[in-house]
Amino acid sequence: MILAHGQIYEESLQKSIISSLKKEIPATLEGPKLEIEKIYAAAERLYQRVLKGEFDELAAPLLAMAHLSHETFLEYAKEFSAEGLRKKVELELGKDPFSPHGISSHHFAIRRPLGVLLHIAAGNVDFLPAYSVLEGLLAGNINLLKLPSGDKGLSVKLLQELIQEEPSLSPYIYVFDVPSTEVDTLKELSHYADAVVVWGGDFAVKGVREFADPNSQIITWGHKLSFAYVDQKTSDEDLRGLAEDICLSNQMLCSSCQGLYYDGSDEKELEEFAKRFVSILSETNARMGPAALGMRAKSALAILNEKMEGRGKIFQSPGVSAIVYPDSDLLLSFLFRNVWIKPLPEEKIVEVLKPYRGYLQTCALLVEQEKRAALRERFFLAGLTRLSGPHMSLTEPGEAHDGSYALSRYTRIVDYQE
Amino acid sequence: MVRVFGEEEYSTSKDKGQREKGKSIVLFAELVYDEFMDHVKKLFRLSHPYDTAKSNDLFVKAMRENCAWHYDRCPAYRAILEREHFKPEMIQTYDDLAKIPYIPTLYFKHHELASEPDKKMILKVTSSGTSGQNQSKIGYDVYTILRDWEMVKRLFRYHKVWSLKPTHFVVFGYQPHKGNNKAIAKSSWGFTFTSPALSKDYAIRWINGDYKVDLENIEKKLIRYAKGHHQVRSLGFPAYTYFLLQEMKAHGVHVKLPKGSKMTLGGGWKQFYAQACSKQEFYDLAHEVLGLEEKDIIEFFGAVEHPIMWTTCEKHHFHVPVYARVIIRDPDTFAPLPPGKMGLINLLTPLSHAAPLTSIVTDDLGILHEEECGCGIHSPYLEIVGRVGLEDIKTCAAGAEELLKGAKS
Numbered sequence: 170m171i172l173a174h175g176q177i178y179e180e181s182l183q184k185s186i187i188s189s190l191k192k193e194i195p196a197t198l199e200g201p202k203l204e205i206e207k208i209y210a211a212a213e214r215l216y217q218r219v220l221k222g223e224f225d226e227l228a229a230p231l232l233a234m235a236h237l238s239h240e241t242f243l244e245y246a247k248e249f250s251a252e253g254l255r256k257k258v259e260l261e262l263g264k265d266p267f268s269p270h271g272i273s274s275h276h277f278a279i280r281r282p283l284g285v286l287l288h289i290a291a292g293n294v295d296f297l298p299a300y301s302v303l304e305g306l307l308a309g310n311i312n313l314l315k316l317p318s319g320d321k322g323l324s325v326k327l328l329q330e331l332i333q334e335e336p337s338l339s340p341y342i343y344v345f346d347v348p349s350t351e352v353d354t355l356k357e358l359s360h361y362a363d364a365v366v367v368w369g370g371d372f373a374v375k376g377v378r379e380f381a382d383p384n385s386q387i388i389t390w391g392h393k394l395s396f397a398y399v400d401q402k403t404s405d406e407d408l409r410g411l412a413e414d415i416c417l418s419n420q421m422l423c424s425s426c427q428g429l430y431y432d433g434s435d436e437k438e439l440e441e442f443a444k445r446f447v448s449i450l451s452e453t454n455a456r457m458g459p460a461a462l463g464m465r466a467k468s469a470l471a472i473l474n475e476k477m478e479g480r481g482k483i484f485q486s487p488g489v490s491a492i493v494y495p496d497s498d499l500l501l502s503f504l505f506r507n508v509w510i511k512p513l514p515e516e517k518i519v520e521v522l523k524p525y526r527g528y529l530q531t532c533a534l535l536v537e538q539e540k541r542a543a544l545r546e547r548f549f550l551a552g553l554t555r556l557s558g559p560h561m562s563l564t565e566p567g568e569a570h571d572g573s574y575a576l577s578r579y580t581r582i583v584d585y586q587e
Numbered sequence: 588m589v590r591v592f593g594e595e596e597y598s599t600s601k602d603k604g605q606r607e608k609g610k611s612i613v614l615f616a617e618l619v620y621d622e623f624m625d626h627v628k629k630l631f632r633l634s635h636p637y638d639t640a641k642s643n644d645l646f647v648k649a650m651r652e653n654c655a656w657h658y659d660r661c662p663a664y665r666a667i668l669e670r671e672h673f674k675p676e677m678i679q680t681y682d683d684l685a686k687i688p689y690i691p692t693l694y695f696k697h698h699e700l701a702s703e704p705d706k707k708m709i710l711k712v713t714s715s716g717t718s719g720q721n722q723s724k725i726g727y728d729v730y731t732i733l734r735d736w737e738m739v740k741r742l743f744r745y746h747k748v749w750s751l752k753p754t755h756f757v758v759f760g761y762q763p764h765k766g767n768n769k770a771i772a773k774s775s776w777g778f779t780f781t782s783p784a785l786s787k788d789y790a791i792r793w794i795n796g797d798y799k800v801d802l803e804n805i806e807k808k809l810i811r812y813a814k815g816h817h818q819v820r821s822l823g824f825p826a827y828t829y830f831l832l833q834e835m836k837a838h839g840v841h842v843k844l845p846k847g848s849k850m851t852l853g854g855g856w857k858q859f860y861a862q863a864c865s866k867q868e869f870y871d872l873a874h875e876v877l878g879l880e881e882k883d884i885i886e887f888f889g890a891v892e893h894p895i896m897w898t899t900c901e902k903h904h905f906h907v908p909v910y911a912r913v914i915i916r917d918p919d920t921f922a923p924l925p926p927g928k929m930g931l932i933n934l935l936t937p938l939s940h941a942a943p944l945t946s947i948v949t950d951d952l953g954i955l956h957e958e959e960c961g962c963g964i965h966s967p968y969l970e971i972v973g974r975v976g977l978e979d980i981k982t983c984a985a986g987a988e989e990l991l992k993g994a995k996s
Binding site: 459462463464465466467469470471473474477478487488 | 667690691693694697918919920921929930931948950952973974975976
């Protein structure tokens, strides 16, 4: 599906639409400015329609697949209300972001959009491509979006609705369906872009580096891993909160818990802790309802294989598990309510985690208040970008993303003298 | 009798020539000493490939024999059984089959289990995974290949694949090449011998030391063969076949392949879950473009870890053949589930002499149906629902794991 000029086009027209960008982009840049207030208003009207249940049918299967409740959906949707977006822009770019600031009496600095962004979106969250474009719009850019393979059309639908609410956005949004193998087309698209925004792993980034115009920046939003940090004194209440987060997210987000690092290295102590955590996880799992069958089946096979390999000490209860390993390597868990537990004494944190710097994101710091300040320092030194409480997957509007604000990366500061 | 073919017989023969001679002796001995047939051989020579009800006792005996063979000859397999406190002689009744320790296919991807020395493996095949890290590598010896052949012969006869009529073969897959050990390439090559071949065309051709996809050529050939009188048989991945059919439809092709033509599919419908193409759409498309009837479309399914040729009946169901049994297991407890319930697929077969493929668990979800489907086969049929996990969704955390391992997806 292709979206341009606010309309859906047949794929066969892709080539001619792409070649018309050469004329259309400069015309849009020189045309009337994108008014941010209009974006807020359009998003607010869409949000009101969401509240009325107009998009329930579209959202329901996706929520079911990810095992998310309707309430969670509404909570997420609120980030896209006028209020949510205004808050985001203010936090990330400051008040009045696009007005000049005086450096001296005749010297001014002003924030401007980068111009044109090419978004290479990942397919792991269905609405993510649309979200990336929205961020590009808020920063005032023209957005070219390459859909991920296997996209189900949700992003195009959302963007089309947005344009219908505010037709003046139409010259700022283009969606193309280019397979990653069509390097020539991607090259052509990147040729028009001031920056290529890549969502995905090293593999995707490497691919983009190969085709991107040397003249355009590459902005990456990579895959990350997160974990919890606990010790002997971690409270049941915190562990219950963490267990809830694990069940809600099924550990599928960058910010959700893959495993628990334990402050200490005594094997018996770790195993005692694992038993305690599995019983809390099991009880939470029973309360919240089991993960989907396919998820359970996948992790069951992984654990069976682990048993056969004789790796780790496995503590299990139907549908959940914790496996104690002697090493401190940062790994993905088996997901879907199965965690690893590994030793990581406080003084080893920087040494062990630093090598993973590019992949680190959140740590749920579940230790006593007195210990936190020192630990916070160590985790930030190691390269983490976010410390949280037990509900680590819940993000708030305005939070930085992997250590930076998207909107500020999508803009630049220009200077001029009167 | 089996021991006669044991390692000692040509373990001293170091050079290749003598080894080849050894192999022919084995072949010869197999043919001559029929009367000493073990239970596995008997099972693979049953005349009706779907009479599972009558073959249950024989199946149990063959499984015991096979389990004992690997227990004696494969230390890694023995260790797996011992950890579960299981001994082959514990297989006495049909219900005991569920107690045989099952190995997930994932395990074969990191361990090359074998019950025969390397020199006896006359064939080594790998699963169709894309990166070397995630492929199972499994060896086949003469004994196993002979059993496999007995099975294929009977199944092809039952499903009327054999034909004496001259045939144009069209393979939607790899052209054979000695460097290609993929199971799918081996089996598609074998398929071109099911009737006298007038021609063999491959969609993925070996050109100047490289594999190249050439669908245009296949389309041209199919149109040409449709004008002739000789039947056409095609074999290939459903995804490639579907893609070609769509292309042909877009080019306005509507032909009718000559009488006796069949389309056979193997290699999984995995890519289809993403494309959301139902099997019915596929059959309709094949009818529209090539004039094939639904009954002319046969589907195969198998795996290097379970080399049984599951074949669809005329109602498109995979009935359990005498050579294998299925246990559907609860993912939470691994307990066997009753018919009609969805769970992990545990496949059992005594076929392999070369590797302990006795009882394996695939990474698919399935349902075993006991109701009659009306095709005339009375054994239950296996419905493969799809891969375990979260269809289509790659989590960002999972992506990070790939990076950490430096693997390419």
